[in-house]
Amino acid sequence: MVWTPLHAKIHRTIRSRHLFERNQRLLIAVSGGQDSLCLIKLLLDLQPKWGWYLGIAHCDHRWRSDSEANANHVENLAKTWGISFYLETANKPINSEAAARDWRYQALSAIAQTNNYQYIVTGHTASDRAETLLYNLIRGTGADGLQALTWQRPLTMGMMLVRPLLEITRKQTEQFCQEFKLPIWEDSTNQDLQYARNRIRQELIPYLRDNFNPKVESALAQTAELLQAEVEYLEKAAQELRDGALGVRHEEDSLTPLLPLRLNRRVLQKAPLALQRRVMRQVLQQILTDAPSFEHIEKLTTLIIAPNRSQTDPFPGGAIAQVEGDWICLK
Numbered sequence: 417m418v419w420t421p422l423h424a425k426i427h428r429t430i431r432s433r434h435l436f437e438r439n440q441r442l443l444i445a446v447s448g449g450q451d452s453l454c455l456i457k458l459l460l461d462l463q464p465k466w467g468w469y470l471g472i473a474h475c476d477h478r479w480r481s482d483s484e485a486n487a488n489h490v491e492n493l494a495k496t497w498g499i500s501f502y503l504e505t506a507n508k509p510i511n512s513e514a515a516a517r518d519w520r521y522q523a524l525s526a527i528a529q530t531n532n533y534q535y536i537v538t539g540h541t542a543s544d545r546a547e548t549l550l551y552n553l554i555r556g557t558g559a560d561g562l563q564a565l566t567w568q569r570p571l572t573m574g575m576m577l578v579r580p581l582l583e584i585t586r587k588q589t590e591q592f593c594q595e596f597k598l599p600i601w602e603d604s605t606n607q608d609l610q611y612a613r614n615r616i617r618q619e620l621i622p623y624l625r626d627n628f629n630p631k632v633e634s635a636l637a638q639t640a641e642l643l644q645a646e647v648e649y650l651e652k653a654a655q656e657l658r659d660g661a662l663g664v665r666h667e668e669d670s671l672t673p674l675l676p677l678r679l680n681r682r683v684l685q686k687a688p689l690a691l692q693r694r695v696m697r698q699v700l701q702q703i704l705t706d707a708p709s710f711e712h713i714e715k716l717t718t719l720i721i722a723p724n725r726s727q728t729d730p731f732p733g734g735a736i737a738q739v740e741g742d743w744i745c746l747k
Contacts, residue, residue, distance in 0.1 A: 418596075420592070427462055435578050435580055436578065439467040440469075441469045442459065442471070443502075443537065444470060444472050445473055445475070447539075448474070448601030450589045450593045454588075454589035454592045455537065456470075457596060459580075460499075471499060471502060472501050473501075473503075473504070473528075474501070475506075475519075477509065478505065478510070482604075489599070489601050513613065524536045535576050541584050542581075542637035543621075545637040546633040550636065551616055562639070563641075582641075585633050621633065651698075654695050657684070658695040661680045675735060678740075680743060681719075681742050689717075692720055699746070700731070704735075
């Protein structure tokens with residue numbers, strides 16, 4: 417086996433970030449594109465050092481005429497490498513990026529749970545991280561959206577999604593595949609400019625690279641990495657503040673606040689605005705069916721210093737917040 421600098425880098429990353437332990441079962445999501453082929457090749461080569469059991473999962477969205485051939489291509493690769501292969505095919509074509517992503521993660525989780533895999537591993541790169549940051553920034557978001565592509569996150573109970581390539585650019589995965597002559601399946605939808613992410617990838621990133629920073633992808637990915645640590649700190653601080661405002665003594669009681677509930681304004685008034693907003697967002701996330709908007713968070717936050725008897729108009733679902741002395745009451 418040829419041991420490249422990329423092998424060494426990923427080996428160090430997995431060890432230093434504690435992404436996996438030895439002898440665990442890893443389900444690798446493989447589309448057939450360069451990033452996922454680079455990922456599976458790296459993990460296959462590292463397997464003797466770690467003792468992993470590897471499986472390959474492929475999700476066929478049925479939104480391309482060649483999707484079945486694509487799935488067969490990945491299955492043949494799995495057979496060549498002697499790896500278990502799992503295929504999930506959509507009942508009907510999925511034409512929305514968001515719907516496809518949700519379906520894909522549900523399908524991967526189901527495969528992993530059925531076959532006793534502890535981790536789902538994807539080939540997201542620093543380039544994906546940069547594109548996600550730009551995509552969310554353009555749509556309007558806070559720090560949480562800018563760092564949305566993290567090294568690992570829980571998918572379901574006992575199931576972790578891991579992205580080991582977040583310090584590797586798409587250019588590096590391409591060079592790796594060329595070096596090892598890996599048979600990349602070109603996805604025609606990656607060139608379709610009706611998708612916003614493709615316009616960012618094909619038009620905006622090259623423009624920024626040529627006119628502002630030749631290493632813009634790595635620079636944006638580093639920004640996302642810095643924001644991730646800050647968001648984790650702020651979320652923990654906000655949860656402690658929320659528990660104090662709710663008068664919660666046990667951690668499990670803070671996870672599912674039920675209406676009606678009361679927040680102590682005197683506790684919240686001592687905190688910086690950034691933490692006040694995070695507390696209100698955490699509360700709203702628990703009581704709204706959809707993610708709270710900036711406007712939802714702001715109108716609840718203003719009640720921290722509003723006159724007595726001030727109240728909001730109804731939130732989605734009908735809940736109303738009202739000031740009652742030292743308390744904000746949601747009912």
